[in-house]
Amino acid sequence: MHYQSAYLKSPWKCELRTLELPDFLPDAHVLIRVEACGICGTDLSHAEDKLDDWQPFGHEIAGVIERLGSQCDGLHVGDTVVLESSGFCGRCDSCRDGRVDLCNKAPNFWKAGPSLGFSEYMIAPACCVVRYDGLTPEAASLAEPAGVAYDMIKTADIRHGDKVCLIGPGPIGLMAIPMALKSGADEVVCIGRTRNSKRLEAAEKLGAKVVASDLALSAHTELHHQFDRVLVTAPVQIIPQALSLLAYGGVLSYIGIGTGDGTIQFDANDFHYRKLQLRGSFASPALYYPIVLKMLKNGTISADTIISHRIPLRDIGQAMTLCKEDKGQTIKVVITTENIAPQV
Template identity: 65%
Template sequence: MLTRSAYLKAPWQFEIRQVELPDEPPYGTVLIKVEACGICGTDLTAAEEKAKDWKAFGHEVAGVIEKIGEGCEGLHIGEKVVLESSSFCGKCELCRNGRVDLCNKAPNFWKEPAMGFSDYMMAPACCVVPYEGLTPEVACLAEPAGVAWDMVKTADIQMGDRVCIIGPGPIGLMAIPLALRSGAEKVVCIGRPGNENRLELAGQLGAEPLLLNSGFLEQEELYRQFDHVLMTAPVRFLPEVFPYLAFGGRVTYIGIGTGSGVIQFDANEFHFRKLQLRASHATPAIYYPIVLKLLKNGTIPGDKILSHTMELNDIDKAMRRFTEDKGSIIKMAIKP
């Protein structure tokens, strides 16, 4: 069967192609009719510099099972599902020792000819998570919500902790209610000019919004005020927020950005203040059942996080608008 599928290549080149999918799903695979797919910051990074060759893209997927191959027990045609962007095998030594969070050996859909920005796509059954009670546009937030939850869990926020979130993007915003539910006494969310609408939402989610009109190091009133800094901005800013940490505090980050990821900092000061630096890298993409419940009960208000939708044929415009109009766009989903 033929389906439309969006492809990208750096810098900022996009195509809608007609690609061939099997008429029947192979063993262990299902055919998904895509209903919504979110644009992720990694898509923007790929479009800017990472994608050296043409490739299909889109990994924050919500859809409906159209066909089921053999070996896909427990799934049903017509079932609404979201897709884990990667998963664990359940068989290796890491998995058997209870560290499924370190295993990426399960099949995935990253090299398929059609991914989330398409009409139809094939996906391994192990990546399929059923859901109900949400619109597809909100359901596709499960993937980034899982990223936010991984960051909060990696930080290990405890009752009474003071938390500073750098960057009011979708991940940072979703981390606010998760940090508060984890016991944080205080959450401050920092953004730069142009992010006023995002900071307004941060306030609605329970954080103290702070608009930063100058550099991080110039905010001396924030020095040594936080048990945790959650960094969702580019990693080059990490050394500038270390002074925000109280004695024994930790920075947890997910930011990747473009260009060099090399940073420098005073390791002696870092040592004697007993600071910690932790990386949250949410692969395999787990925690979907938890975050789907949080989206459904409104703890994570998906209808507020998702600010815009556009159509698949406009993927070029959507990608450019997402990066050029951050003043109004919080999160965007593409619908076929």
Template identity: 40%
Template sequence: MKAAFVKSPFKFEIREVDLPPLKPNDVLLKIKASGICGTDLHTARTEAKDWQTFGHEIVGIVEEIGSCVENVKVGQSVLVESGSFCGTCENCRNGRVDLCHDRAPNVFIRAEKENLTMGFAEKVIIDKQNAVPFEGVPFEEASLVEPMGVALDLTYTVDPRLNDDVLVVGLGPIGLMAVQIVKAMGARRIFVANHSRSKIRIDVAKSFGVEDVILVDKTPISSYKFPKGGVDRALVTAPPYVIPEVLDVMNFGGV
């Protein structure tokens, strides 16, 4: 089978590779689509010191299962959960699986330890815990579920309330999905901030009914005149260096 490998800066190779026999909890997927994450770009730009596999926004069809796999069947369409948890540590047992430091073998760990393929390949081996069945959605759209999970995590953490004024910084796919989620949760006014060069993304945000678009290369966030003086909630999907400027426009009690 073929698999893509990356090495910084932006060097790529397509190689013929063999995958090992499945372990009892393994699921073999025939990959149908794989999204390109900002992390993949960082990896390609500077982080891949040696040749490595990459890609984690994965959807595919189950081709083979290990002897202990019961949650999916051969032929099913599945999403790949890109993180996993042990289920037995103190954090997991208290419902904070997001804080687990003893993760079960997920696609990243398996690939790192055993030199397996990841999303940019014809097939991938994952742990059964990472296989989530789905139906009724095209594979290309289903690959957006992984970044959509980030948008959901943002909104759950910020917890916008009815009639809040909300600022979303960054109009990548995660920011654009966050706009729609925040609107569905009852925000009164949604402002978005982005560089003016991303015209298509700005037009998409406008089609979602945002109150206004702040073009940060022309108007700094800190100098924008918000109707309430600032915003009640802010979701930042841009580099961390913008956070101090966002803090300057938060209303009292804002998140």
């Protein structure tokens, strides 16, 4: 029995391959029938210049358990599930000290089989599986990037009454807006490029005050020293300018990947005398799925606002091109499958 799976190679090459379903599953593994998988910024980065050979891709996954291996207690065929991209072991010193966020020793799905999320089927360790209900597969696939946003929010340690600035209204940044407001922020100001009109409209719908500007942050002197917390979901090169937005004692939390070597420079004396803090957020292991699934289910995160396109797997190449060439009018592109029976 066969199924379709997407493979990626730099620069910007994408193809569908026909693969064969396994007859047997390893212990503590499940076969997932994928229903939806979101395109992530890291997928675009890999498509541009990071993959020398063909590789499967896609990690924002929602699907249904099709088959169980042994030792999969508590899971059942037919369960609707999302997949954690990495986990913690529960046995190492970090875990036993209550710092599961510092452990990445649990099995993950990256090498569990020949396919990943942009596929009709994939194999995953049972420990990656988180069950959900009450959501469409497309909405549920937002759990992974929503967990990333929530990690950034926790890293920022937003307090009641804080004034917050968000730089970078991509999917992660947009989902951080209602999270910041629920965490007690008095207001969230979102700064973005004028060409990203659809994303800025979404930011406003999600509760932010929008500043649409193509000027450097250094030119916005009216915003300097105004914010208790700054959230950056843009390339790390923006950080030196973003620090100028912080009020005395402020905290900048960021999630992003720099171009080139990712090196930045900033005024350490100003940083010191104003008691600023710079905190990196990296949501690996992938935590907080139950929390963000509740946020998606109760409407705290509006999936309809975040998801701008739903595109079938057969058009994965066109979907990647859309993300590359029309960022201003795309927010989150979710790939869906036809859920047809495997080919004999």
